[in-house]
Amino acid sequence: MRSRCLVVSLALLSCRKPLFTCAMLTLALFTAHSPRALAEGTFTLTSASFHPGGTVDNAQVFNQDDCKGGNRSPQLTWRDAPAGTRSFAITMFDQDAPGRGWWHWAVAGIPAKVDSLPDNASASGFLTKLGAVQARNDFDTDGYGGPCPPPGKPHRYIITVYALGTADLRLAQGRPALMFDHEIGTATLGSAKMVVNYGR
Structure with a gap:
């Protein structure tokens, strides 16, 4: 969880796009680094x-x-x-x-x-x-x-x-x-x- 928060924080700090775009990119990063996403592959x-x-x-x-x-x-x-x-x-x-x-x-x-x-x-x-x-x-x-x-x-x-x-x-x-x-x-x-x- 700590590492995910770090990824999200860094994404917010480095984002130079409009606020809404930054929010969407951050959400995508958060989801991609979740334990569920890392544990499940595609059949x-x-x-x-x-x-x-x-x-x-x-x-x-x-x-x-x-x-x-x-x-x-x-x-x-x-x-x-x-x-x-x-x-x-x-x-x-x-x-x-x-x-x-x-x-x-x-x-x-x-x-x-x-x-x-x-x-x-x-x-x-x-x-x-x-x-x-x-x-x-x-x-x-x-x-x-x-x-x-x-x-x-x-x-x-x-x-x-x-x-x-x-x-x-x-x-x-x-x-x-x-x-x-x-x-x-x-x-x-x-x-x-x-x-x-x-x-x-």
């Missing part, structure tokens, strides 16, 4: 597999019919989850697919101590070892199903990590992704998103 999501606004690599593309990819779920890392987080969930959704969109992945029950998933966590058994459960995607398979849009304009894929206030959503392996999405929504404390693109 963020990064990936070694792709970057926001980038194109999905062939390793993450679906492998069926005329889509010939590796169908490997992406590496994901998240930071600064909200206080009170008891577990995490992840979804991948194609918002440009016709109708209600297309669910590519939904997983819940990731322990709160976990802050990243390796490449291919869905098929490798990594998620199962954590005790997590995966939904049935819209390809009618359990786990991750990569992008495979019809030829034409690229589609946007939203990958979201949810911080949940419960460790048990009472979801079972293989239940529909839409059901996962509903239950995740009932317990979400915060979320971090990334949008990537893919077209053929």
Whole structure:
């Protein structure tokens, strides 16, 4: 508190702008140096597999019919989850697919101590070892199903990590992704998103 007062006092003494502007600048400094501001970060999501606004690599593309990819779920890392987080969930959704969109992945029950998933966590058994459960995607398979849009304009894929206030959503392996999405929504404390693109 003492150091914050010193910062504010110095700001007032050195300010050479009109009084109202000085007051606003001082308030901003006071807020920025508060313990709450210093303790809380922004819930963020990064990936070694792709970057926001980038194109999905062939390793993450679906492998069926005329889509010939590796169908490997992406590496994901998240930071600064909200206080009170008891577990995490992840979804991948194609918002440009016709109708209600297309669910590519939904997983819940990731322990709160976990802050990243390796490449291919869905098929490798990594998620199962954590005790997590995966939904049935819209390809009618359990786990991750990569992008495979019809030829034409690229589609946007939203990958979201949810911080949940419960460790048990009472979801079972293989239940529909839409059901996962509903239950995740009932317990979400915060979320971090990334949008990537893919077209053929």
